[in-house]
Amino acid sequence: MKKLIYSALICCSILACKNSEEKKVEAENTVEVQEKENNELAYASYGEEISAEGAVDAEAIAEDYKKLKPGDTIATSFTSTVNAVCKMKGCWMDLEIPGDEDVSVKFKNYEFFVPKDIEGKEVVVEGKAFIQEVSVEDQKHYAKDAGKSEEEIQSITEPKHEFAFLANGVLLKK
Template identity: 50%
Template sequence: MKNIFSLLLLAFIIVSCKNNEQKTELETVEVETPEIAYASFGDKIEADNAVDASVMAEKFKAMQVGDSVSSKMVAKVDEVCQAKGCWMRLDLGNDEQVMVKFKDYGFFMPKNIAGKEVIINGKAFVEETPVEELRHFAEDAGKSEEEIAAITEPKRTYSFLADGVLLIEE
């Protein structure tokens, strides 16, 4: 009986030592993450911590005329001023837009970026845009005389004064 017990103990020790000697090798796999290229306009900004346009839309809805908040957001460009590139409208979703102008009229955007994504940094605010200014924007956007004449009332406008913009290049 002692022999059987000794043999079992010896077998257990050998198996235990063998299990401890086994080495697990981890295979290192390199994953390529494509770098996103940006064209920068205005002040130098970073792409991190930008909120989605839909999140910004909710913030705008909660704001009153005259309220402002510092923000950074990412959104798709709907329109750009075709005269100089001095403003753009970004899609907030649900048929809503934000009118973006550039701090101190210090930089302009390319006129051919409709449909591309941008990251903007600056001040978001709500204002009431007068009829005259709405008509000016409509003219800059290339709207027809009839469309411009149809603008007869001021409009509550979601606005953004950008100090820096990153254009996501594809």
């Protein structure tokens, strides 16, 4: 009886190891396929599926923002470099454009996030550009998320108008 139990345990162990090895190989093959597909596209995609085709550069979107008045929106897509990203969740990012201001990007319906370590990387965003007023409370919240010092956070004392963008999709250049 003991031999039968030991034999059954050994068989189960061998089958479990074999099954585990097959799953590992299958997972490795899946990752290779995904990497191959993403390398062909050269982008990682977040949110809705979008295309880099037709996206304007940072200079063109900066000119568009200069023409906007509070309440106006422009449906567009543009390419830029990430200057800052939320260190808590990746739930917002600031994109560089020529001039003194960045574009503050949030994500449609809070449905997706971007990686928290993408400063300096190129992205394509698609959505709506507009100008918004940001309260002192919200500015302090974003400063905290960005990892700013307590001194920098406390120096925020007035609401401000900023270039804003509500993205329905983001492509992160690899």
